[in-house]
Amino acid sequence: MNIREQFEKREANFLSPFGCQSAHSRGRMNPEEPCPIRTAFQVDRDRIVYCNAFRRLKHKTQVFLNPLGDEYRTRLTHTLEVSQIARTITRAMFLNEDLAEAIALGHDLGHTPFGHGGEAVLQEIHSPEFRHHKQSLRVVDAIENNGRGLNLTHEVRDGILKHSKGYGKILPDNPDELACTMEGRIVRISDIMAYLNHDLDDAVRSGVVRESQVPEVCVRVIGRTHQERATTMIRDLIFSSRPAGGELKLAMSNEVFGAMTTLRTFLYENVYRSARVHREFIKAKKILSELYAYLLENEAVFEKELTRMGIAGCMDNGQPREQVVCDFIASITDRYALNLYEKIFFPSPTV
Template sequence: MLFPRERLLEWEAERLAPYAQRSAHTRGREYPEPESPYRTPYQKDRDRILHTTAFRRLEYKTQVFPNWAGDYYRTRLTHTLEVAQVSRSIARALGLNEDLTEAIALSHDLGHPPFGHAGERVLHELMREHGGFEHNAQALRLLTRLEVRYPGFPGLNLTYEVREGVATHEAAYALGSKGDYPGQGTLEAQVVDLSDAIAYAAHDLDDGLRSGLLRPEELLEVPLLQALAQEEGLDLARLSELARRILVREVLGYLITHAILATHERVERAGVKSADGVREHPERLAALTPEAERAHGELKAFLRERLYRHPEVLRERRKAEAVLEGLFQAYTRYPETLPKEVQARIPEEGLERAVCDYLAGMTDRFALEAYRKLFP
């Protein structure tokens, strides 16, 4: 039995919730092109994202711990895959379009520079007088301009809804693209945003414990961890490897369940009946229950104080600052040392933006190697 695109679109019409974004109702692509006979538009988008150079580079970009710190710590790639898994779990429970959800999740961090959020802060400071830097805006640049893989158009020519999902990721995002993508975004995009916060809280806890930077007895300060440990019969003061995995799994399960319950309740209360109704609603509908939101906030505050500000983590941040500042200053002063393809973009983009794009695309180890070559 074959399932051509037309049958897949019918399946969506029959089974998805009324507030889900159906593939048949896409606002389309910037450049017209034929669709796949056996994939929906969002499945085609997902596949294009997976095959980009930017996606592969995520394997060697820092989440919290740099790639060389150990084989088992999350990288920006494994974080992205975990966000996709959490997003699809929530989307399926709510009757949303899983393919659109997955495409947005896989692309949401493509614009992150090397060295995690430290790298983003450094590039923003360096570009302050040249338009700034923000990883969501950079992801949109990659998807619409910088990834050149087709002869007929720049970028990947993704559907409006995937581009919208990247542009509206995180409520604080406000660097220009909101004018092109007004509103709250689809519920699929909002679910990815929420899943991102859920995933990094759980896996940063896991990596912090694995590294030894977080001590098990410190977890007693977090009410959610105390409660979950008590339910599972775990002793937080003496966590074995198996107990740590159980605890992290329970944290994920708790937050995912409360995200599903709260989002469903808010959608029902709002009475939205279409994807446009979600976009036009005055506030975001994807959320945690008040109880889980409070618990999630306490966990994030704990991680911020005990992990992200740990001297070992801060030491790596200082390295990131030195490397990116040094590379930026060297390349803007001596642009002839840039690769030819980067030099070719200077007349159109400007020197600083072309350098910034080049640095943002680097992996951690490529940036370090480039720094060693310039400053032996």
């Protein structure tokens, strides 16, 4: 018995009946020999951590564009916080921590530069169907590894695709919106727990809102500090969830769930749609729109940038040029977009 098989045996003896055992994975799109050391989900986690798209997250906006303060969250630190919350919950519920970690680390790989503002731009100039969770799946399937993809397991790919809820329900009623594993469903909830906490934290730090503006019910029920809020949300989910009808039903108490919903509404109205954030979105929209149009018309420049990004192989996948340009725009970081825009559109000194 090799090391991987010993881990798989341990999972069979340790995990809850509701957990997804790595030995029972539905497999990969392209079959491959299993690793003798790591389980399938451990392999997926490592492939995500070592890929280019994961490293780029450190220079992609969470909420505040190109922040100068060192403590503001980026898309990478958001991802790490989601991963930590998901690991804590799955461990406490005796579910597969490796699977939850892999999904969490990969869930935002398709996020655009300039946060959700960049996503809205691509919906407008490329396709109304563009969504960052779908793009995250494109990244792991068809963009990373120079167009060959990462060949992840079905369970991780499914969790990445179904992690997003936008402004919809935290716990959706539609089964089609739910991941096929409990671990994937927990990542979905962990995502909102993470951003509710850290986006409020950053909004107060930046002066966009004041602590005194936070609804009283949120402070009273889930806490005043980041630590208090995270602890309350995590514990409430763990202790409110129960087996029912042969399934594990993820649930939260009415009080905590209501306070989370109130906090989310507060953030949308006072932070995400605030005049300050919107002003920066207008600037980002101009940059991404003009880059998209320019790269469509200038093939030589575009191919050079694809090579520089290490994704030139995407041109050979038979995708329409508009799709490849969209993939490129979605892949670049905030500073890459700013530098490329300056290089293309700003006059160069001649002396």
